[in-house]
Amino acid sequence: MTRLPVPVALLLLAALAACGADGDPQPPTLDTTVTLAAGSGGGGYAQGGIGLRRGPVGLYFGF
Template sequence: MKRGLAILSLLTLAACGADGEPVKPTASSTITMSSSGVSVGTAVGLRRGPFSLALGVGG
């Protein structure tokens, strides 16, 4: 949990635009229903040029 919060903090800092224009973060979530139950997944990411960084939970 602490590691996830640390990574999310770094992503937020990177998105603030300290080194140029602000980078708008992306977010997505999925809900999957199957015969074994329901699962939920969420991801937050950043994209700048050819580079992409994402952090996901669940699935």
């Protein structure tokens, strides 16, 4: 069996500590946004998005 080099092992331990693995589990949160606006000249537009966050990691899709 091969041993990990020390810098790789330290990096893995730091990543594990940073992800909150030793804390309470956090429930995911969902966020939605919809915006309707009137543009100049009588036109208008719509924009929005949906996002999901769990702990320090988030994912957001906009349209």
